[in-house]
Amino acid sequence: MLRIVVDEREKQSGVPDELHDLGATIDYRLLDVADYVAGEYGIERKSARDFVSSLFSGRLFDQAHRISEAYETAILIVEGDLEQQMRKLKNTRSLWGALISAVLDFHVSCFFTPDPRQTAEFIITLARGGRYKGGPRAPSLIGRKPKVGDLKRVQASIVSSLPGIGPRMAEQLLASFGSVRKVFAASTTEMAVGARIGKARALSLNRILDAPYKASKTTPLQSQLR
């Protein structure tokens, strides 16, 4: 039969009861990354209200990241009237942006259900996996293709970890020098001349790059080394 692992804290959400009604076998456990687990799917369920607040607090991305690391496929179910929550917001734009980021960049598949009953129906359907209308059985991988463009982002993110350097300047620097290593090897004048970094910024950057690192006295690693 259909076995679904449910986090203990989801007991009173109403969903497990519905799942039971629908004939699934519930296996309560204390999960720390997802609310429901069925096969390869790790499922996080959130009320519409909670969804919005966790979106802005950044909590959502944290959870999403952990779920997609722990399970092959990360699913997010938003339960309730999202539209109602949206009406309260002045800027829906940031909500869309965050949602887009979660789905496209973070590879979390996001679904919306009106109530616990439909959430249960959804989970059952997902767990059964009885779909595939015509296409070949493609292994459900949302997060596979962006490997290519990813490199550019990683490079940019490294360079923009420098103080005073944002995404924009990071791109400039990388374009000017050609690789991360070359950026970090550049001298003050090379930065000021080659890229459009000013003398002032270039100077402060070089000060940081060349500053000798003072190890803290209680270095846990040193004790490891001997």
Next chain:
Amino acid sequence: MLRIVVDEREKQSGVPDELHDLGATIDYRLLDVADYVAGEYGIERKSARDFVSSLFSGRLFDQAHRISEAYETAILIVEGDLEQQMRKLKNTRSLWGALISAVLDFHVSCFFTPDPRQTAEFIITLARGGRYKGGPRAPSLIGRKPKVGDLKRVQASIVSSLPGIGPRMAEQLLASFGSVRKVFAASTTEMAVGARIGKARALSLNRILDAPYKASKTTPLQSQLR
């Protein structure tokens, strides 16, 4: 300016007007695979009603497949009250199944908006793509980018922006090499020997450090030079 290609048949949907209101440049064409095109995104917009019927007729999967062939990323926007449509169905499970299949098997990213206005907001946000993605292992240190002043923290934060390098490793690397610049100048073997980095990790790091940066088509310098 923001340019969005719109299929002629979408004219009377109300969305293009909203897009125009929001400051986008509309470019009408006769598309045969998508309704809207913005950058790498091919977007299909459907009313909730149409969505349900196309889901069951299989027409949706057809379109989905063609869009994801033609564009790098396939986006589906369902506009209107889906719940209302769902109430008409006796068996919602088949709807969930089809939706799951579209998202997980056909790699269509699916979003829901209440009205044309929000559809437009969504498309604008998507097209802007001004979302900046932090690296995979960005949120390492205690905060964000520490503000200048605490040199040691800054140094550690820079080094730990490298993928696979957390606070501990960062400290280790800095202690071994003495400065940020020296860390970034280190060769594979130096990393593997000097610090406690494994050969594999050192290799992948060096690959990223030396990877040539591919400038994007919209070179930031060009826009600046204008």
Next chain:
DNA sequence: ATAGCCGGGTGGTGA
């Protein structure tokens, strides 16, 4: 890990 807004710093341009 969002978008928008604002303050402060920086670089480029034209006088």
Next chain:
DNA sequence: TCACCACCCGGCTAT
């Protein structure tokens, strides 16, 4: 050279 402005970075806020 200097002043102005346009741009960018980074912090704050968000019903």
